[in-house]
Amino acid sequence: MALQAIAFYLMALITLASGFCVVSARNPVHSVLWLILSFFSAAGLFVLLGAEFLAMLLVVVYVGAVAVLFLFVVMMLDVDFASLRQGFARYMPLGLVVAAILAAEMVLVSSTVAGRGAAKASLGPMATGGAPANVTNAEAIGRVLYTDYVYFFQAAGMVLLVAMIGAIVLTLRHKPGVRRQVVMDQVLRSPASGMRMSNPRSGEGIGSGEGIGE
């Protein structure tokens, strides 16, 4: 148990410290790198809880995909951080209020969970469904996700689909006159349609009447 406690405090410390560095780092790319470290140590905390499936999903989805694209964008942007910092004092009270509300909510939720008040009610399907103790993490989640919460799961999928379509619609431009590569046409070209044999007489060349690019 002592080892687990040490691991927990170490990873919690790294999570918090890197979270702090995300907002305090001067360079935006460093901020993203710190953010990745904090995701990663949060995944470590999941492993300590025995939720290795969630931990791996966190790494695959957030660290492996979302943060890569984030880093991608931040590296391409040329952010002038001096101008961004000018409004710091003005936005400070608002930020503090938001932080206070968030902190209050989190304390509220974690104290309820600690007292097992709300947690018991939401534990319903697992308790009544009688999941055997030896199922793996992924299986346990699958059993709940695809049965009791299948509508929420579908709704989440729909939200993502709509978001994806929205992103495509926002960036879609129909420009007339753009020549696109049609791979199928290229593959289906035969010698008969792709070239023409001719035998021009010396000094005359190929006449413009029977031009090459008809």
Added chain:
Amino acid sequence: MGFLPNFGVWWDAFQASPAGWVAWTVGHILLITVVLLLTIAFVIYGDRKIFAGVQARKGPNVVGPFGLLQSFADLGKFLIKELVIPAGADKAVFLLAPLISVTLALGAWAVMPIAPGWSVSNINVGVLYLFAVSSLGVYGIIMGGWASNSKYPFLGALRSAAQMVSYEVSIGFVMITVILLAGTLNLNEITKAQDGGIWHWFMFGGGPNWQTNWPLLLVMFPMGVIFFISGLAETNRPPFDLPEAESELVAGYAVEYGSTPYMLFYLAETSNIVLMSGLMAVLFLGGWHAPWPEGYLAAWPAWLASLHGLVFYAIKTFFVFFMNAMVRSIVPRYRYDQLMRLGWKVFLPTSLVAVFIVSGWLVYTGMGA
């Protein structure tokens, strides 16, 4: 010999105690890492020899007999070169990038089932772990490219990020088809599901219920091919080595690197290639199982049986690596838009349809795990 039974009892007690467990695990990790590094040294040599053979050259043949010690000579040279950090570089990130690359590349081997009971960590989400670690590999490259503060490395890093993210999607779907057939995310269990001969391998649609599932050959064989090609793209191997395309980007993300950091990048890349070959062997080619029924192994001592497994795992991994090296020497480099088209417009829909077919088949035949 009264010594051996006593030793067995002592050994069990040693492994059960916390200190003994830690010592055993650390020793296990060290053993695997050292063997892996030695293997990589010879894999690099083999890669160069195959490449040379295809081009009717001799390849490395000076250092040691047949040039076998070439990689060690290279290692020595890399280590004694001066480390140059560009003036405009972000020093910390610049040095961190190769370290991250090599840590992830070696760490991925923790779950690899190289022989029965030989993986360092037999975790239930082994496939996901490997997927996660290989998707993190992009950070080494993108950090190195950015921290160099130079045009070509940056372009190489951006290309690499886009490329690896694109091909991860299809790799993920291909893995899902195998997971559906095996009914588990544990790599050891996936290997065990392919026990009993070549017709049980997932490349041929088999698995434990091959009598019912053999028509899936039509789906799983193309999935194996897609996995192989996506693995090439994921590890930045030719014909998908656009992040370091020398005709366009000099050496891509590695332009500003030299000495030991460059060696670490190179080591990580080769380790990832061997990892992808090993993963292909585990997911599609039966892992440590021989291509024939292995009933005779029951009579063998346990250590010999696991050695038997190790030999077959190594043969398969090297076979996939050999294919990899042949592709490198035969196929010309893709253009970048063709690469993206292949990933998003060909592999992604194909593997997605394959997931539908496999899961539909398993529901229809009632063979779902």
